[in-house]
Amino acid sequence: MHSTTNIVIAGLGGQGIITASDILAEAAFRAGFDVKKSELHGMSQRGGSVTSDVRFGERVLSPMVPAGQADVLLVLEPSQVEINRPLMRADGVLLTTDVIPPDALKNKKSLNVAMLGALSSVLEIAETHWLAAVHAHLAEKLHRLNDEAFALGRRASASMPG
Amino acid sequence: MTDSLTESRQLLSGDDAVALAALHAGTTLGVGYPGTPSTEILETFDRLGGRAQWSPNEKTALEVGIGVAFAGARSLVTMKHVGLNVAADPLFTATYTDVDGGLVIVSADDPGMASSQNEQDNRRYARAAGIPMLEPVDSQQAYDFTWLGFELSERWKIPVMLRLTTRVCHSLTPVQPRAPIPPKAVKFRRDVPARVMIPAYAKPAHHRLRTKLAEIAAWNEAEGPMETEMGSKTLGIISTGISAMHAREAAPEASHFTFGLTYPLPITRIREFAQQFERVLVVEEGDPVLVEELRTAGIPVEGKTERFRFGELDVARVHRIVTGDDSEEPAQPKGKPPELCPGCSHRNVFHALRELDCIVAGDIGCYTLGVLPPFSAMDTCVCMGASITTGLGLRHALPEVQARRVVSVIGDSTFVHSGLTGLAEMAYNPPETGHLVMILDNETTAMTGQQEHPGTGRSLNHERADRMDFEAVGRALGIAYVELIDESAKNVDLKARIADCLARNETALMIVRQPCVLAAPKIRLYEKAADQQCAAAPAG
Numbered sequence: 001m002h003s004t005t006n007i008v009i010a011g012l013g014g015q016g017i018i019t020a021s022d023i024l025a026e027a028a029f030r031a032g033f034d035v036k037k038s039e040l041h042g043m044s045q046r047g048g049s050v051t052s053d054v055r056f057g058e059r060v061l062s063p064m065v066p067a068g069q070a071d072v073l074l075v076l077e078p079s080q081v082e083i084n085r086p087l088m089r090a091d092g093v094l095l096t097t098d099v100i101p102p103d104a105l106k107n108k109k110s111l112n113v114a115m116l117g118a119l120s121s122v123l124e125i126a127e128t129h130w131l132a133a134v135h136a137h138l139a140e141k142l143h144r145l146n147d148e149a150f151a152l153g154r155r156a157s158a159s160m161p162g
Numbered sequence: 163m164t165d166s167l168t169e170s171r172q173l174l175s176g177d178d179a180v181a182l183a184a185l186h187a188g189t190t191l192g193v194g195y196p197g198t199p200s201t202e203i204l205e206t207f208d209r210l211g212g213r214a215q216w217s218p219n220e221k222t223a224l225e226v227g228i229g230v231a232f233a234g235a236r237s238l239v240t241m242k243h244v245g246l247n248v249a250a251d252p253l254f255t256a257t258y259t260d261v262d263g264g265l266v267i268v269s270a271d272d273p274g275m276a277s278s279q280n281e282q283d284n285r286r287y288a289r290a291a292g293i294p295m296l297e298p299v300d301s302q303q304a305y306d307f308t309w310l311g312f313e314l315s316e317r318w319k320i321p322v323m324l325r326l327t328t329r330v331c332h333s334l335t336p337v338q339p340r341a342p343i344p345p346k347a348v349k350f351r352r353d354v355p356a357r358v359m360i361p362a363y364a365k366p367a368h369h370r371l372r373t374k375l376a377e378i379a380a381w382n383e384a385e386g387p388m389e390t391e392m393g394s395k396t397l398g399i400i401s402t403g404i405s406a407m408h409a410r411e412a413a414p415e416a417s418h419f420t421f422g423l424t425y426p427l428p429i430t431r432i433r434e435f436a437q438q439f440e441r442v443l444v445v446e447e448g449d450p451v452l453v454e455e456l457r458t459a460g461i462p463v464e465g466k467t468e469r470f471r472f473g474e475l476d477v478a479r480v481h482r483i484v485t486g487d488d489s490e491e492p493a494q495p496k497g498k499p500p501e502l503c504p505g506c507s508h509r510n511v512f513h514a515l516r517e518l519d520c521i522v523a524g525d526i527g528c529y530t531l532g533v534l535p536p537f538s539a540m541d542t543c544v545c546m547g548a549s550i551t552t553g554l555g556l557r558h559a560l561p562e563v564q565a566r567r568v569v570s571v572i573g574d575s576t577f578v579h580s581g582l583t584g585l586a587e588m589a590y591n592p593p594e595t596g597h598l599v600m601i602l603d604n605e606t607t608a609m610t611g612q613q614e615h616p617g618t619g620r621s622l623n624h625e626r627a628d629r630m631d632f633e634a635v636g637r638a639l640g641i642a643y644v645e646l647i648d649e650s651a652k653n654v655d656l657k658a659r660i661a662d663c664l665a666r667n668e669t670a671l672m673i674v675r676q677p678c679v680l681a682a683p684k685i686r687l688y689e690k691a692a693d694q695q696c697a698a699a700p701a702g
Contacts, residue, residue: 012498025334029173036300037173037334040276049497061411063333063404066477067492083495
């Protein structure tokens with residue numbers, strides 16, 4: 001049964017993991033999918049590891065991505081790659097911050113949105129839904145900065161080899 | 163999330179869905195104490211325009227909620243699972259009383275302990291206190307069951323508990339809201355036998371409670387929220403809450419029965435379902451509450467093995483339960499542990515306590531992280547407020563040399579929650595060596611995301627409120643020595659100040675104050691807004 005797309009976003013507290021997964025879930029929701037998003041926060045607010053699961057498709061049941069079933073593992077902090085690797089499918093896609101050219105971002109805080117740009121090039125969700133979701137979750141004064149970050153990530157990922 | 167929360171179908175967390183439903187169902191007051199994973203309910207309710215307030219603790223919150231319901235209005239009371247222990251005293255009597263307005267109590271359980279000190283299963287409380295319990299499987303049901311909770315509560319004049327779990331509270335799933343209704347106009351109606359629980363009135367009240375529960379059970383059988391999905395004839399699975407979602411995914415070929423009003427049980431409907439299968443399995447997170455109850459009722463069901471009592475369930479674990487695989491599970495990847503923030507004022511305190519080799523009775527809050535390296539400066543942590551009283555016990559029992567090293571540390575919000583009575587105990591029954599209590603006052607409830615409390619001088623929505631003066635409280639309770647240390651002031655020798663207190667044979671309260679580094683910018687904004695409001699207000 002592979003009608004459900006499973007994404008895990010991982011990193012450390014303060015990196016915008018939760019916001020990124022909110023935006024992804026919203027984009028999938030706007031695209032008309034059934035969506036479930038799950039996260040754990042609390043202690044993780046203090047700089048600890050954070051992961052968030054987003055699942056979308058025709059009908060989603062459990063809100064948590066089963067181990068070994070993540071189609072994409074998106075990691076914002078290198079130290080978090082190995083501990084989350086078991087969540088990926090054997091043929092899953094690993095997206096790390098290596099896709100973003102060094103110093104290309106105007107503001108490092110928009111790294112999470114840039115990574116969503118990279119993710120957007122491997123998912124079947126129209127760009128308009130992505131941008132609407134970004135705008136719905138960030139303050140208006142940050143829209144332009146994040147639009148640019150999203151576009152940067154989308155371009156960078158599309159030009160990736162393989 | 164945006165302010166369009168009240169419009170059409172949208173993606174909401176379980177917490178936000180409860181808040182939205184409370185608003186739509188005409189809730190007059192939302193009251194609670196912050197606790198992960200329940201905190202966002204009242205914050206969202208306030209943001210949507212509902213009237214919400216933080217109480218000093220869960221007991222006071224529930225009592226306020228009972229009063230609102232006695233007045234005939236709808237009230238929502240929120241807390242995390244361990245908070246229900248604090249509120250247990252009023253809970254067990256609230257079920258005897260006739261509440262006129264709907265009273266919905268939220269218990270947000272934390273299986274797997276994402277941020278809690280235990281993983282108690284509050285389904286036990288429903289049975290012990292005799293309170294009907296609803297358990298949603300997703301945000302849509304969290305929304306629908308909040309409405310239903312109010313309706314059942316008013317129909318039977320009984321409080322209703324909505325049990326959420328972490329994965330329901332913090333998962334986003336689609337919600338279709340319904341048309342809102344306004345709060346009811348209310349006026350006081352005297353009903354002494356139904357509200358004054360002296361034994362003469364409580365005895366018939368207990369009979370009334372059991373009658374109500376029997377009627378609610380009959381309603382549950384006839385029209386309670388439940389769903390059957392027929393599949394294989396060999397395996398039938400009974401599940402509730404988030405477990406139902408894992409079970410449907412882990413065993414799509416099986417037949418599934420899920421019910422929403424999980425106390426009192428729809429036992430006939432469960433029996434009818436169970437009779438159809440060779441093998442009937444109960445999939446439940448936490449304690450084997452349901453499996454035991456069904457077996458007692460003579461329904462032969464299979465449960466999970468002991469290992470699955472611990473932690474959260476997920477699809478993989480439920481698959482193991484279904485296939486009877488009780489082998490060792492793969493170790494969970496270990497993430498980076500949380501730590502005290504850089505620049506956190508608590509760091510200095512724990513460094514000093516460590517250097518003085520203190521025996522530290524700790525408490526619940528982000529400062530509990532003082533137990534971890536590099537500080538390793540906490541020796542006990544039990545429940546809210548226990549730092550003070552556990553520290554006193556240590557002082558009473560330990561030989562003098564060790565007793566002198568005992569220090570209780572407690573956060574400001576926790577102090578208000580459950581420290582006040584501990585401080586009274588210290589003044590009333592002081593150990594021979596005296597004792598030192600340190601309030602680590604960072605002027606917010608930092609652990610749960612910077613909520614206000616009576617010691618911050620601001621209400622839930624950050625507007626100005628009267629501020630509890632911890633120094634004056636200490637003096638009024640009879641503490642011999644009270645000192646306020648402003649951590650931001652230069653030349654504070656914290657270590658010397660603590661050593662000084664430990665050398666005295668008297669009770670001492672030291673308040674170490676510096677705003678939480680994460681909250682400080684927001685606190686400045688709130689204060690500025692409050693000042694402007696005061697300046698704009700007409701004199702007199």
